[in-house]
Amino acid sequence: MSVSTPAAPTFGHDVLRRLREIVGAEGLLSQREELLVYECDGYTIEKQVPDVVVFPTTTEQIVQIVKLCNELQLPFIPRGAGTSLAGGSLPVGGGVMIALTRMKQILEVNLRDRFAIVEPGLVNVHLTQRLKGTGYHYAPDPSSQGACTIGGNVATNSGGPHTLKYGVTVNHILGVEAVMPDGSVVTFGGPAEDTPGFDMTGLFVGNEGTFGICTKAWVRLTRDPAAYRTMLGIFETVEDATRTISNIIGAGIVPAALEMMDSGIIEAVEAAFHFGFPLDAGAVVLIEVDGLEVAVDQEAQTIMEICHSSGAREVRQANTPKERLLLWKCRKQAFGAIGRLSPSYCTQDGVVPRTKLPEILRLIIESGKRHNLRIVNVFHAGDGNIHPIILFDERDADQVQRVLHASDEILDACIELGGSVTGEHGIGVEKISFMSKLFTAADLATFLKVRLAFNPTGLCSPKKMLPTAGACGTEQPIVRTGVRAAM
Amino acid sequence: MSLPTLAAFAEEFTPATQAELARFMADNAASRQRVLYPVGGRTALHFGCPAVEPGVAISTAKLTNVIDYPARDMTVTVESGIRIDALNELLRQERQRLPIDIPQAHRATLGGIIACNAGGARRFGLGTLRDYIIGITAIDATGTPFKAGGRVVKNVAGYDLCKLLNGSLGTLGMITQVTLKLRPIPETTRWLWASFGSFQEIETTLEKLLLSATRPIAMEVLDPSAASEIAAEARTSLPTDGPLLGLAFEGGAHEVAWELDTVQGELKLRNPRQVVITPDAEADGLWNSLTEFELTAEEPLTFKANLLPSRTMEFLELATREQISVQAHAGNGIVIGHLPDRVTNAQTAAGLLTPLRRFVRQYHGNLTIVNSPETWKQDIPTWGEPEPSWPLMQRLKDQLDPQDLLNRGRFIFPAPIPMDRG
Numbered sequence: 001m002s003v004s005t006p007a008a009p010t011f012g013h014d015v016l017r018r019l020r021e022i023v024g025a026e027g028l029l030s031q032r033e034e035l036l037v038y039e040c041d042g043y044t045i046e047k048q049v050p051d052v053v054v055f056p057t058t059t060e061q062i063v064q065i066v067k068l069c070n071e072l073q074l075p076f077i078p079r080g081a082g083t084s085l086a087g088g089s090l091p092v093g094g095g096v097m098i099a100l101t102r103m104k105q106i107l108e109v110n111l112r113d114r115f116a117i118v119e120p121g122l123v124n125v126h127l128t129q130r131l132k133g134t135g136y137h138y139a140p141d142p143s144s145q146g147a148c149t150i151g152g153n154v155a156t157n158s159g160g161p162h163t164l165k166y167g168v169t170v171n172h173i174l175g176v177e178a179v180m181p182d183g184s185v186v187t188f189g190g191p192a193e194d195t196p197g198f199d200m201t202g203l204f205v206g207n208e209g210t211f212g213i214c215t216k217a218w219v220r221l222t223r224d225p226a227a228y229r230t231m232l233g234i235f236e237t238v239e240d241a242t243r244t245i246s247n248i249i250g251a252g253i254v255p256a257a258l259e260m261m262d263s264g265i266i267e268a269v270e271a272a273f274h275f276g277f278p279l280d281a282g283a284v285v286l287i288e289v290d291g292l293e294v295a296v297d298q299e300a301q302t303i304m305e306i307c308h309s310s311g312a313r314e315v316r317q318a319n320t321p322k323e324r325l326l327l328w329k330c331r332k333q334a335f336g337a338i339g340r341l342s343p344s345y346c347t348q349d350g351v352v353p354r355t356k357l358p359e360i361l362r363l364i365i366e367s368g369k370r371h372n373l374r375i376v377n378v379f380h381a382g383d384g385n386i387h388p389i390i391l392f393d394e395r396d397a398d399q400v401q402r403v404l405h406a407s408d409e410i411l412d413a414c415i416e417l418g419g420s421v422t423g424e425h426g427i428g429v430e431k432i433s434f435m436s437k438l439f440t441a442a443d444l445a446t447f448l449k450v451r452l453a454f455n456p457t458g459l460c461s462p463k464k465m466l467p468t469a470g471a472c473g474t475e476q477p478i479v480r481t482g483v484r485a486a487m
Numbered sequence: 488m489s490l491p492t493l494a495a496f497a498e499e500f501t502p503a504t505q506a507e508l509a510r511f512m513a514d515n516a517a518s519r520q521r522v523l524y525p526v527g528g529r530t531a532l533h534f535g536c537p538a539v540e541p542g543v544a545i546s547t548a549k550l551t552n553v554i555d556y557p558a559r560d561m562t563v564t565v566e567s568g569i570r571i572d573a574l575n576e577l578l579r580q581e582r583q584r585l586p587i588d589i590p591q592a593h594r595a596t597l598g599g600i601i602a603c604n605a606g607g608a609r610r611f612g613l614g615t616l617r618d619y620i621i622g623i624t625a626i627d628a629t630g631t632p633f634k635a636g637g638r639v640v641k642n643v644a645g646y647d648l649c650k651l652l653n654g655s656l657g658t659l660g661m662i663t664q665v666t667l668k669l670r671p672i673p674e675t676t677r678w679l680w681a682s683f684g685s686f687q688e689i690e691t692t693l694e695k696l697l698l699s700a701t702r703p704i705a706m707e708v709l710d711p712s713a714a715s716e717i718a719a720e721a722r723t724s725l726p727t728d729g730p731l732l733g734l735a736f737e738g739g740a741h742e743v744a745w746e747l748d749t750v751q752g753e754l755k756l757r758n759p760r761q762v763v764i765t766p767d768a769e770a771d772g773l774w775n776s777l778t779e780f781e782l783t784a785e786e787p788l789t790f791k792a793n794l795l796p797s798r799t800m801e802f803l804e805l806a807t808r809e810q811i812s813v814q815a816h817a818g819n820g821i822v823i824g825h826l827p828d829r830v831t832n833a834q835t836a837a838g839l840l841t842p843l844r845r846f847v848r849q850y851h852g853n854l855t856i857v858n859s860p861e862t863w864k865q866d867i868p869t870w871g872e873p874e875p876s877w878p879l880m881q882r883l884k885d886q887l888d889p890q891d892l893l894n895r896g897r898f899i900f901p902a903p904i905p906m907d908r909g
């Protein structure tokens with residue numbers, strides 16, 4: 001069976017009226033000015049205005065929206081907070097954007113059974129705040145946690161600084177309720193572990209919105225660490241810093257977090273937060289160990305010794321909880337501070353084996369030089385997950401072209417070094433062309449079959465993640481004309 | 488122990504390479520379309536519904552290569568036929584491990600334990616296999632190899648088929664190669680056991696332990712009969728004067744000593760009957776016996792139940808009233824139970840299991856059969872009661888193995904009625 005991409009629908013009054021009947025007048029945006037906010041997410045290089053955005057407040061409303069879309073053959077796409085850095089919530093297929101931000105309740109917190117049930121639009125940090133003082137927390141802490149939603153985290157399998165020790169989103173999701181692309185409601189897993197059958201929850205996490213709409217999640221709660229030791233290793237060069245990171249992991253130590261910032265980032269965050277970072281350092285590494293009070297000092301000591309023997313200029317310790325929080329604030333809001341350096345930026349999300357960090361950082365620096373671009377780095381070093389941030393001005397078409405060349409070069413190098421092109425941000429629309437470099441045609445065909453089991457019509461999040469047109473059975477590569485040229 | 492229908496496995500193919508296996512499976516799909524039964528170490532062939540149709544066992548016995556072990560990256564890539572003890576030995580040389588408890592490690596293979604999603608007591612502190620598989624290669628029923636994930640510890644490119652294949656009982660593809668994320672081996676492992684007057688007292692204790700100053704990595708609960716069996720097997724002693732709570736700690740010697748001390752203080756407030764710390768030299772042996780308990784089936788039937796952790800003690804109370812011997816991974820709500828010897832037919836077994844199944848269904852769980860005489864399986868649902876997501880699983884199966892060639896009839900999917908029996 002081969003069906004072409006769903007035809008561009010026309011949003012007559014009739015469609016809007018029927019959607020309004022489902023979500024109410026206050027639950028729908030259709031004026032062009034209002035829709036502009038939704039033309040892109042955290043990946044700003046590509047833009048596309050959705051035809052309509054709806055804001056359901058219940059699962060039942062989503063069921064009705066999805067059924068209507070099926071009836072009228074309209075594509076639809078879920079959206080959380082729109083912080084995706086890969087164009088995950090870009091409505092490239094057109095149609096109805098389903099924004100989950102009004103479904104943001106914490107439905108249950110069950111400490112005895114160590115889970116919470118949340119709605120998809122809940123902002124990640126709100127769960128953390130709600131749990132404060134209970135002795136438990138929700139471990140995945142993406143740097144964007146002040147804005148991004150749990151539904152978005154489930155869809156992208158988000159990571160964060162502390163995923164080095166605690167694992168990424170999928171390691172903390174027990175179950176999911178979802179509206180399937182045909183409008184049925186299914187629950188995978190739940191508060192009890194090991195539901196018989198396939199691990200559908202595990203498969204669902206990271207689907208990037210292509211398997212349906214997550215309407216509820218059962219999340220695992222993790223016991224708070226009893227104690228922290230947070231250190232800042234200061235290095236003359238990026239090379240010294242990355243070698244130290246490799247040496248820490250190589251010694252069999254898994255700290256709670258291991259995050260690197262280079263001089264460009266130090267400059268920006270220092271200007272923004274006045275922490276007292278050394279502006280003459282080549283790089284700093286934020287290192288956190290956590291655990292029992294009796295154990296953390298020993299572990300911190302061992303790490304400091306490795307830092308010194310690997311060439312650290314100095315290792316500082318955060319002496320108070322306040323100092324620790326400020327350090328983390330600097331790290332988590334580093335992206336925000338980049339605005340001080342340039343009007344636009346583009347972040348890559350490659351991964352390399354941790355021992356290859358010195359090599360990939362060297363390549364990034366060379367690539368910046370070759371293309372005459374400024375690249376700064378702040379990333380989850382302990383996982384080998386790099387985030388080179390390329391600074392540019394989007395009004396300069398030539399510069400934008402060079403940004404794309406440099407990005408491709410860096411991601412190709414990650415593949416060559418045995419890594420991947422995305423550690424946590426997802427493929428979205430941004431990295432679709434890399435899928436056939438990472439995977440064989442047979443791998444991709446298998447992915448497609450899996451998607452067809454969930455999403456046989458392709459109406460749900462078309463043109464995402466897989467290099468196919470996204471509709472039923474079609475396997476032509478997407479030709480994204482205009483996208484790159486327009487930049 | 489019951490044996491699978493041997494007739495179904497009468498023929499066997501043991502490829503020397505992954506490519507040879509792919510060719511064999513491609514030929515099969517294109518010509519005779521015989522049912523294929525993947526086998527590894529044969530430690531879990533009793534698991535699942537019996538194979539009733541004749542077919543060919545395809546074995547990973549010769550797929551044992553270590554492809555790459557970059558120890559400083561804490562990952563390893565191996566072929567799926569590697570035995571678990573061989574893998575453990577390899578990792579031990581670098582002071583690393585896959586922290587999953589595997590019964591019969593001298594026979595079980597990596598591919599086999601993944602297909603069955605094996606695991607034990609450590610899951611409370613260290614998670615399950617799904618948390619360690621970062622890359623996987625499998626060959627589908629048409630002989631086409633496919634992979635997902637990669638060799639780095641963090642990677643979201645493509646769908647997470649590592650999760651899909653883990654626990655899929657060989658029904659979607661023959662797993663041929665796996666990349667694992669590893670952990671350092673801790674300096675020390677210690678067990679502490681406390682016996683109580685009732686399961687209810689253990690539940691109160693578990694509630695208090697939720698805010699313990701310590702961080703146990705396992706929380707086991709045993710009834711006295713399971714405890715004496717496990718202790719005898721391990722040549723150690725455990726209290727048998729009441730239901731037993733065991734807590735395991737791992738880490739630096741200094742840290743673990745502090746935890747043992749502290750938790751004893753916490754437990755004292757709950758009035759245990761006895762508290763015993765397993766001597767260091769016996770800790771490993773005890774851990775082995777706890778892991779083997781699931782498969783030490785002289786008993787007529789072994790089941791696994793899952794439910795809310797908070798209801799697990801009530802469940803144990805219900806089960807032990809019928810002399811079922813039980814082991815619970817109490818922090819995770821997982822229970823292994825052996826029916827007593829007096830149960831000699833399927834009807835009696837089903838009669839005992841019905842109220843237990845009803846109980847776990849109330850608390851979001853299910854009850855599956857780990858091992859039983861094959862003939863009983865017609866009367867007792869091996870995979871428990873249908874879950875709401877099973878129809879979607881069927882759609883996945885139809886997509887990936889439309890001819891139903893892989894492990895036909897052995898998993899949750901309804902078995903076709905075989906010619907010779909129907």
Ligand SMILES: Cc1cc2nc3c(=O)[nH]c(=O)nc-3n(C[C@H](O)[C@H](O)[C@H](O)COP(=O)(O)OP(=O)(O)OC[C@H]3O[C@@H](n4cnc5c(N)ncnc54)[C@H](O)[C@@H]3O)c2cc1C
Nearest residue numbers: 080081082083084088143149151152155158159209214424
């Ligand atoms: C400053 C900054 C820092 C960041 N740091 C990190 C980090 O440390 N780690 C990390 O992993 N990511 C990070 N990100 C990326 C981003 O925050 C994550 O990908 C996040 O999970 C997206 O959540 P969201 O709610 O914004 O989802 P959106 O951007 O709205 O959507 C992302 C994808 O999820 C789908 N989706 C959203 N909600 C649902 C739902 N309910 N059901 C089904 N599909 C859905 C969308 O269709 C889309 O494909 C960062 C982003 C920014 C801007």
